[in-house]
Amino acid sequence: MFLQRSAVALARRAAVAPALRRSIATTAVRRNAVxxxxxxxxxxxxxxxxxxxxxxxxxxxxxxxxxxxxxxxxxxxxxxxxxxxxIFDMRPLDASRLGTLADPIMVRSAGEEQFAGCTGYPADSHNVIWLRMDRERPVERCPECGSVYKMEYVGPQDDHTHGHGHDHHGWVEPKTWADHVKPEYW
Structure with missing residues (x-):
């Protein structure tokens, strides 16, 4: 019985293995021959x-x-x-230090807004807290560890397609208690 099972398994592997090797090898040859x-x-x-x-x-x-x-x-x-x-700069942010207002952790963005996930300092000291930064309010502070992040805009300087700036379609950011804090404490 054992011999029959191993013979069947061996026959299956032998029938499939050459086909796989050949199809991959000939694909590369055909692609280079064009x-x-x-x-x-x-x-x-x-x-x-x-x-x-x-x-x-x-x-x-x-x-x-x-x-x-x-x-x-x-x-x-x-x-x-x-x-x-x-293109999308998918490297993790600098987690080797605590960002301060004088020396924030820089977050590059090609768009109007950017989200950054803070895991604390030292790294992984708290759960991920997502912080939102935009061109009008580029600095954000983590409420858990106090690390400061600043968005560096690297996209096009003028948006000629809309012609009416950032506040289009009537959207206004909702007011929070953070809006009543002095901007230098952001």
Whole structure:
């Protein structure tokens, strides 16, 4: 009985293993053998507008790669990774020190607002507390440990698409007790 089970298991492995090795190896060979591939635009020189972030798509009868079918931010991230650039800067924040008003922990943001998760000082001394910073109020202090974070805006300086600034669509940030504290204590 034991011999029958091991023979069946061995036959299954032998039938599947060569097919897996062959399909992966021939895919790489076929991909490198294609000569009429569209040129990939480089991040530093050729990507200037949103239209440059449209992928060429796959040729008829082929399966597209991630690079061929990706568009927008996903394509920008893939091209950035190919060139060694971390587009979204996913490194953790500096947790080796306590941020102060004089020397806050800097949080880079390309958007109007940014959320940062504070785990305390020393690191992991309290549960994650999410802090919201924006261009109008870039400094935020953790209520648990007192660490100070400051948003550094690295996005475009002017937003010509809206033309009416940050307060669009009538949204106003709700008032809290923090609004009655002097700005130098933020």
């Amino acid at each position: 000569t009429d591939q569209p040129k990939i635009k480089t991040l530093s020189a050729e990507i200037k507008t949103d239209d440059d972030l449209l992928g060429p798509g796959a040729r008829p009868g082929t399966v597209p790669t991630d690079l061929e079918q990706a568009t927008g931010l996903e394509r920008l991230e893939i091209i950035g990774k190919m060139e060694g650039v971390d």
